Amino acid sequence: MDYLSHTPEERRAMLDRIGVKGIEDLFADLPNELVDPPIELPSPLSEPELLALLDAIKAPDHVSFLGAGAYDTHIPAIVGYLTGRTEFQTAYTPYQPEISQGTLTTIYEFQSAISRLTGLPIANASVYDGASAAGEAAALAIRSAKKAGRVLVSRTLHPFYRRVVATYIEDLSCSDGTCGRCEEIHLTGEGLTDLTDLEAKLDEDVAAVIIGSPNFFGLVEDWTAAFSLVHGKSKALAVAVSSPLPLALLKTPAECGADVAVGDAQPVATTLSCGGPYVGFIAATEKLVRKMPGRIVGQTVDLDGKVCYALTLQTREQHIRREKATSNICTNNALVALAANISLNALGPAGITELAELNLQKAHYAARELTKLPGVKPLFPKGRFFNEFALKFPAGRAERAFAELPGKGYVPGLPLGRFYKEYADGLLVAVTDRRTKAEIDGLVAALGEVL
Amino acid sequence: MSEKIIDRPIEPAIYAHSRKGRRCHRPPAPDVPVRPLDELLPPELRRAKPPALPEVDEPTLVRHYVRLSQLNHCIDVGFYPLGSCTMKYNPKLADAAAALPGVNALHPLAPEGMLQPALALMYEFEGYLSRITGMDRFTLQPAAGAHGEFTGIKMIRAYHKSRGNPRKVLLIPDSAHGTNPASGTMCSYDVVVVASDERGNVSVESLKEKLSDDVAALMLTNPNTLGLFEENILEVAELVHRAGGQLYYDGANLNAILGRIRPGDMGFDAVHLNLHKTFGTPHGGGGPGAGPVGVKKHLAEFLPVPTVEKTDEGYRLDYDRPRSIGKLLAFYGHFLVSLRAYVYIRYLGLEGLRGVSAHSVLNANYLLSQLKGTFLLPFDRLCMHEFVLSGKKQKDAHGVATLDISKRIMDYGFHPPTNYFPLIVPEALMIEPTETETQQTLDAFTAALLAIDQEAAEDPDLLHGAPYSAPVRRVDEARAVRELNVSWPEEA
Numbered sequence: 001m002d003y004l005s006h007t008p009e010e011r012r013a014m015l016d017r018i019g020v021k022g023i024e025d026l027f028a029d030l031p032n033e034l035v036d037p038p039i040e041l042p043s044p045l046s047e048p049e050l051l052a053l054l055d056a057i058k059a060p061d062h063v064s065f066l067g068a069g070a071y072d073t074h075i076p077a078i079v080g081y082l083t084g085r086t087e088f089q090t091a092y093t094p095y096q097p098e099i100s101q102g103t104l105t106t107i108y109e110f111q112s113a114i115s116r117l118t119g120l121p122i123a124n125a126s127v128y129d130g131a132s133a134a135g136e137a138a139a140l141a142i143r144s145a146k147k148a149g150r151v152l153v154s155r156t157l158h159p160f161y162r163r164v165v166a167t168y169i170e171d172l173s174c175s176d177g178t179c180g181r182c183e184e185i186h187l188t189g190e191g192l193t194d195l196t197d198l199e200a201k202l203d204e205d206v207a208a209v210i211i212g213s214p215n216f217f218g219l220v221e222d223w224t225a226a227f228s229l230v231h232g233k234s235k236a237l238a239v240a241v242s243s244p245l246p247l248a249l250l251k252t253p254a255e256c257g258a259d260v261a262v263g264d265a266q267p268v269a270t271t272l273s274c275g276g277p278y279v280g281f282i283a284a285t286e287k288l289v290r291k292m293p294g295r296i297v298g299q300t301v302d303l304d305g306k307v308c309y310a311l312t313l314q315t316r317e318q319h320i321r322r323e324k325a326t327s328n329i330c331t332n333n334a335l336v337a338l339a340a341n342i343s344l345n346a347l348g349p350a351g352i353t354e355l356a357e358l359n360l361q362k363a364h365y366a367a368r369e370l371t372k373l374p375g376v377k378p379l380f381p382k383g384r385f386f387n388e389f390a391l392k393f394p395a396g397r398a399e400r401a402f403a404e405l406p407g408k409g410y411v412p413g414l415p416l417g418r419f420y421k422e423y424a425d426g427l428l429v430a431v432t433d434r435r436t437k438a439e440i441d442g443l444v445a446a447l448g449e450v451l
Numbered sequence: 452m453s454e455k456i457i458d459r460p461i462e463p464a465i466y467a468h469s470r471k472g473r474r475c476h477r478p479p480a481p482d483v484p485v486r487p488l489d490e491l492l493p494p495e496l497r498r499a500k501p502p503a504l505p506e507v508d509e510p511t512l513v514r515h516y517v518r519l520s521q522l523n524h525c526i527d528v529g530f531y532p533l534g535s536c537t538m539k540y541n542p543k544l545a546d547a548a549a550a551l552p553g554v555n556a557l558h559p560l561a562p563e564g565m566l567q568p569a570l571a572l573m574y575e576f577e578g579y580l581s582r583i584t585g586m587d588r589f590t591l592q593p594a595a596g597a598h599g600e601f602t603g604i605k606m607i608r609a610y611h612k613s614r615g616n617p618r619k620v621l622l623i624p625d626s627a628h629g630t631n632p633a634s635g636t637m638c639s640y641d642v643v644v645v646a647s648d649e650r651g652n653v654s655v656e657s658l659k660e661k662l663s664d665d666v667a668a669l670m671l672t673n674p675n676t677l678g679l680f681e682e683n684i685l686e687v688a689e690l691v692h693r694a695g696g697q698l699y700y701d702g703a704n705l706n707a708i709l710g711r712i713r714p715g716d717m718g719f720d721a722v723h724l725n726l727h728k729t730f731g732t733p734h735g736g737g738g739p740g741a742g743p744v745g746v747k748k749h750l751a752e753f754l755p756v757p758t759v760e761k762t763d764e765g766y767r768l769d770y771d772r773p774r775s776i777g778k779l780l781a782f783y784g785h786f787l788v789s790l791r792a793y794v795y796i797r798y799l800g801l802e803g804l805r806g807v808s809a810h811s812v813l814n815a816n817y818l819l820s821q822l823k824g825t826f827l828l829p830f831d832r833l834c835m836h837e838f839v840l841s842g843k844k845q846k847d848a849h850g851v852a853t854l855d856i857s858k859r860i861m862d863y864g865f866h867p868p869t870n871y872f873p874l875i876v877p878e879a880l881m882i883e884p885t886e887t888e889t890q891q892t893l894d895a896f897t898a899a900l901l902a903i904d905q906e907a908a909e910d911p912d913l914l915h916g917a918p919y920s921a922p923v924r925r926v927d928e929a930r931a932v933r934e935l936n937v938s939w940p941e942e943a
Contacts, residue, residue: 002803003540003731004810005889014817014890018833026812026833027711029680034716039582044800047544051551054794057572058553059565066558069781076476078513086527087520090541092734095533095869097928098921099861101461102523103736106516109464112939116502122937125737128594131781139637160781167755167777171608173639220496251498264781274569275559275782277594277739289935295737298931303916303924306461312931318597318633319872323642328633331595331727335735345465346476346512349501355478357488364491365483384492406562414560437482 063439064411065366067388067430068216069130069158070275071267073245073359074434075339076346079269083339093295093331097310098302103334104309107297110341117247117344118240118261119254120283125295126337127329130264131161133280134210134241135168136293136327137260140284141208141237142172142180143326144291148207148236149174154185154193156215157241159419165210180207191217191380191390195226202233208260209234212241213250216419217428218363218388219380220250227257237288244268244344246386248356253283260284267432268347269340279336290316293327355433359387363431366440367391370429373448379416379426388430390416390423394451398427401450408446461923462518466939469505475512503941522922523736524866530892534837534869534881535628535676537706537728539811544798545732545791554790559782563767570766573783574759576793577743583796583804584705584722585715586745590754592784596703599723599742600634600670605776606746606753607668607697607721608638613753613774618667622696624653626677626873631670631701640667647875651679651830653687662694672701673717674708674835676873676881678815688718697721697750705729706885707812707836710805721746726785730792741788755779810886811836814893818884821897825904829876837883839876846878851907851914853878858925859906859917863899 006014011023020026027035045053064072083089087102094100094107107125114123127133138151151169153162162182169180183201186194193211202209209230213221227238240253240261245268247253253261266278284292290313298312318325347355367389370376375397379390391413393401398415405412416426431440507515524531531538548554557569577589593599604621611617621635624645632642643666646657653671669691673681681687691698700714700722706729714722726732727740734740746754756775757768768783799807812835819828819838826840842853857867857880869881884893906913918924 002799002806003542003887004806005887006810006813010890011813014813018813018816018820020816020833023809023813026809026816026835027708028833029682029835030708030712031685031717034712036711037585037713037716039710039713039801041579041582041801041804042797044803045797047798050544050794050797051548053797054548054790055551055553057551057557057568057790059557059561062565064558064561066560068560070559072556072558074478078476078509082513082516082520085517085520087523087525088736089546089733090526091523091736092531092533092536092538093737096524096857096861096867097926098858098918098923099524099866100522100736101922102519102521105462105464105519105522106736108937108939109466111937112464112466113502113504115938116504116941128598128739129780129782132594132598132779158781160778163756163778164781167605167779168637170777171605171638173636179639220492247498248502249492249497251496255498271555272558273555274557274566274786275784276780277741277785277788278781279739289937296937299936300927300931300934302926304458306923307463308461308923308926310926310928310931312928312935312937318629320629321633322629323632323636325629325633325636328597328601328630328637329595330597330630331734331738331740333594333735333739334737335733336739338736342512342516343476345505345507346509347478348473348475348504348506350474350506351476351478352504353501358478358481360488360491361481361485362483364486384496386492402562406565411558411561411565433478440483 062406062409062411065413065429065431065443066411068414068428070272071430071432072272072434073267073432075343078346079339079343082342083335088335088338094311101308104297106338106341108309110337111297113341113344114281114283117244118283119252120261121286122289122292123281123283124292125297126332126334127280127282127294128333129276129278129280131164133262133282134161135164136282137239137262138165138169138208139172140291140293142169142174145207147174147176148205149178149180150206151180151182152185152201152206152209153182154211155187156193156217157210157212158216190382191219193221193226195229198226199229199233204234206234206236208237208239210239210241214246214386217380217390218385219383223256223258231257245356245359248352265340268343269336277333277336279333279340291326292316294329294332358433362433362435363387363389366431369440369444373451375451379423387432388428391427391429393425393427395425397451398425401427401447404450405446410443410446412443412447462515464939465505465507465515468507468511468515471506473506473508475507475509529864530888530896531866532868532882532884533866534883535703537883537885539731539885540887541731541733542795545794548794549787549791567765570759572793574761574766576789579796580724580743581745584745585713586722587748588751588754589743589745591743591789592755592779593742593744594780594785595738595740596723596725596742597630597634598779599744600630601637602744602755602779603699603721603723604634604638606750609753609776610750611667619665620667622661622666622669625875626675627670628676628701628703651677652682655683655686658687658690662690664695666694666696668697668699670699670701672704674704677830677839678834678837679830679832680835684717703728704836707808709808710801711808721750726788726792730795732788732791739785739788741785807886814884814886814888818882818893822900825901837881839873840880841876842878842880845907849907849911851911853880855914855917856903859903859914860899861918861921865896865899
C-alpha cells in the first residue's frame with residue numbers, strides 16, 4: 001500500500017545507473033549510530049477502514065447557534081465543484097506565470113473582490129486567517145511607523161484575535177529598539193469601543209488602532225468616529241476588522257477612514273472544519289503597497305502583448321529580501337481564497353446583499369423571540385447588530401444552557417463569561433442564513449424548558 | 452495567408468464577462484417575519500451601493516473557472532520537480548476523508564464533549580509526528596512552514612528570556628530558505644550568515660567563528676537546500692549547544708529521511724514540518740498548507756495555546772499555560788490539512804513512510820546520474836531527495852540563462868525546477884523529482900533537458916523566446932511592477 005511505481009527490475013536498473021549496490025548506500029552520509037530508530041506507528045489501514053474511522057469524527061446531531069469567528073453559512077454548490085478541479089488543487093505558488101495563469105487570474109480576481117468589499121485599493125493574495133491578518137496589519141503598522149510600537153486594540157475585538165495580534169508583535173523590533181506592545185481600549189457599558197479611552201491613549205507612540213465591526217458581541221461600531229480621532233490625534237494606522245457578509249451592507253472601511261482592513265472570508269468560502277483552514281484577507285491604501293505582506297498579483301502582458309498576470313512587487317518578499325522582508329509569509333490560503341472569490345462572484349452585488357440581509361433578518365427574528373423568554377434580555381439593548389447578538393440570562397443560566405441544551409439537540413451560543421468576567425451571564429448567539437425558522441423556534445422552546 | 456492555428460484570446464478576469472442584471476446564485480427568501488431594513492440597520496450605517504462584484508450567469512461562471520483551471524500546470528497533469536516544494540502525488544483518499552460531512556460541520560467552539568473525536572485525532576496525530584521526528588510535543592496550530600518557523604523561533608526566544616537573556620543573534624546558513632532570516636527578524640533577532648564549505652555542508656570553521664553567547668539558535672535544513680545531508684551534523688549540534696544555543700530544524704526536506712533518522716536524535720530542539728510537502732496534502736495553488744511545530748521537553752511550556760491534553764475524563768483543550776508564547780491563529784490550525792496528513796500516515800504505516808524516503812532519494816540520484824554530465828554539478832556527491840545543478844556552462848558558452856532553460860522546459864510539458872535558488876549556486880536549477888514519479892517520467896525529463904542543452908548550442912534565440920506552447924508567451928514580470936494594476940478598475 002503506497003503510491004510508488006518502481007518494479008524490482010526498475011529499481012535494480014536505476015541503482016546500477018547510479019553506481020551503488022542498494023538503496024541503503026544512498027543514505028551513507030547519515031550518522032550510523034542514529035540510523036533506523038524504532039518508531040512506533042500503528043499498522044497500515046485499508047481505504048475502507050480509514051474512511052470508516054474518519055467518518056466517526058463528528059458531533060451528535062444538533063442545531064448550532066455558535067459564531068464567534070466561525071459561521072455556518074450556505075456555500076453555493078458550484079464553489080466546491082470548481083475548487084475541486086485538480087488543476088487548482090495540485091498546483092503550487094505561481095512562480096512560473098506562463099503555466100499558472102489560472103491561479104494568477106483568480107488571485108487577481110480575489111484581490112479585486114476584497115478591494116470592492118473594503119473600498120481599499122491594494123489587497124493581497126490572502127493570509128492564513130482573520131486573526132493572523134490582524135497580526136500582519138499590526139506588524140505592517142509597526143514597520144511603517146517611525147518609532148512607534150504601541151498597538152491599541154479594542155477590547156470588543158475577538159479575544160483570540162487580540163491574543164494573536166499580541167503574539168505577532170511582542171517580539172517585533174521597533175526602530176527605537178523596543179518591541180511592539182498591545183494595549184486594550186476599554187469597552188463601554190453598551191458593548192462598544194470606548195472612544196474617550198481611545199482618545200486618552202492616543203499619542204505619537206501609537207502605531208495602529210484595531211477595531212472590529214461587527215465586534216465580538218456582533219455590534220456595529222462607529223468606525224468613522226473612532227478613525228477620525230485616530231487621524232486627528234496620531235499618525236497611527238486605523239485598522240478595521242470585518243468579514244465579507246457584513247461588509248456587503250455596512251459602510252466600507254475606506255469610507256470610515258481605515259488605512260487597513262482585514263478579516264476572515266470563511267463565512268463565504270468554507271465549512272466550519274473544526275477551525276481551519278479558513279482564509280484571511282488584508283487590504284490597504286495605495287501608500288502602504290510596499291509594506292504589504294505576502295503575494296500580490298498584477299496585470300501585465302506577454303511577449304505577444306496579450307493581457308496576463310504575474311506575481312508583482314516581489315522585492316517585498318522573503319525569497320528576495322530575506323531578513324528585510326515585510327513578512328515571512330509565502331504559502332498562504334490560496335485554495336480557500338479561490339473558494340471565497342468564486343462564491344462572491346456567484347453571489348454578485350445583488351446576491352451578496354440578499355444573503356447579508358437574510359442573515360440580518362434571521363438574527364433579528366431570533367433576538368426578538370429569545371428576549372420574549374422570561375428573564376432573557378438583550379445584553380446591549382441600544383446596539384445595532386448584524387447576525388450575532390449577546391443576551392443576558394438570569395444568574396448562572398448562560399453556562400447552564402450551554403451545558404444542558406446539547407442534550408436537547410441545540411448549542412444555544414457561546415457563554416461570554418469565558419472571555420469577559422463582567423458578562424458571566426451573557427450568551428453570544430449567532431444566527432446565519434442556514435438556520436431555519438423552525439430551528440430558531442425550537443431553540444426558543446428548548447431554552448424555555450431550561451430556564 | 453490562412454493560418455492553421457487560430458490565435459485565440461486568453462480567458463480574461465471574470466469582470467470582463469459581467470453584464471448588468473445577470474444573476475448566478477440566489478439566496479432563499481427569508482422564512483422568518485421580516486422588518487424594514489432601515490429599522491434594523493439605519494441608512495447612516497450602510498454603504499451607499501452594493502459592492503461592485505461581477506454580474507454573471509452560472510454557465511458563464513462555471514465555464515470561466517474551468518477554462519482558467521486549464522491554464523495551470525499541476526501535479527495531476529505532469530511532472531512538477533519544483534525543488535524544495537516536494538510536489539508529490541496527493542492521495543485522493545485523503546481528500547475524500549477531508550470532505551466527509553462530519554468533520555466539516557464541527558464548530559471549533561462546540562462544547563468539548565462534542566469535539567472529543569476531533570481532539571482525539573489531533574492528540575494521536577501529534578503523537579505520530581513526535582515519534583517520526585523524535586520530539587516530545589507538537590502544536591498543530593501554525594498554518595504553513597513560515598508560520599511554523601515564527602512559532603519555533605518565538606519559543607526559543609521565550610526559552611532564552613526565561614533564563615534571563617533572549618540573546619541577539621540567529622545563525623543561518625548561506626544556503627537557507629528566505630523564510631529563515633525573515634522569521635528571525637519577526638522575533639527581533641539579528642541574522643548572521645554562516646558559510647558553506649567545499650562539500651556543501653555548513654562550514655564548521657565559519658560556525659565556530661560566528662558562535663558566541665549572543666547566539667540564540669542555528670536554523671538548519673537537513674538535508675540542506677543543496678539536497679545534501681549535513682555530514683557534520685553531530686559536531687554542529689554539539690558546538691551550538693555548548694555555546695548555549697538552540698538548534699532549529701526547518702522541515703522542508705524531511706521527505707528525504709522519513710523513518711530513517713530523526714531530527715530529535717540529531718540534536719534539534721525545535722522542528723517545523725510542512726504537511727503539504729512531506730505528508731502529501733495538496734498545495735492548493737499556494738496553500739493552505741500546515742506547519743506543525745515539535746519541540747523537546749524544555750521548550751514545551753512555551754507552546755501556543757491551546758494544547759490538547761488527554762485526561763481520565765477525555766480530551767481537553769488547555770488554555771491555562773502561563774508561559775505560552777500565545778496564539779498564532781484564531782483556532783487550532785488547519786484541521787482539515789492535519790486530517791489529510793493523518794490519513795497519509797495511517798495508510799502508509801512506518802514501512803510505507805520508509806519507502807517514501809527510499810524512493811525519493813533513489814529517484815533524485817537516478818535523475819542526477821543522467822544530468823550531471825551535461826550540467827555543472829557544484830557539489831559532486833550522492834544527493835538526497837533533490838539536487839542543485841548550475842546552468843553556468845550554458846550561460847557562459849551560449850548566453851542562455853537558467854531562466855531561458857526553465858521557460859523552454861515548459862514546451863516539453865514539464866514544470867521547471869526551482870531556479871536561482873539556493874543563492875550560493877550561480878544559475879541554479881534545483882530539482883526534486885519526489886518518490887511518486889516513474890522511471891519513464893524521469894527518462895522523459897532527462898531527454899528534454901539534454902535536448903534543450905543541444906538547442907542552447909545550436910539556436911540560443913530559440914530559448915530566449917521560450918515558451919512557445921504554454922498558454923501565454925514569456926510574461927513581462929517587470930511591467931507588472933512598473934505599471935501596477937492589482938485590481939480590476941471599478942466603473943465610476
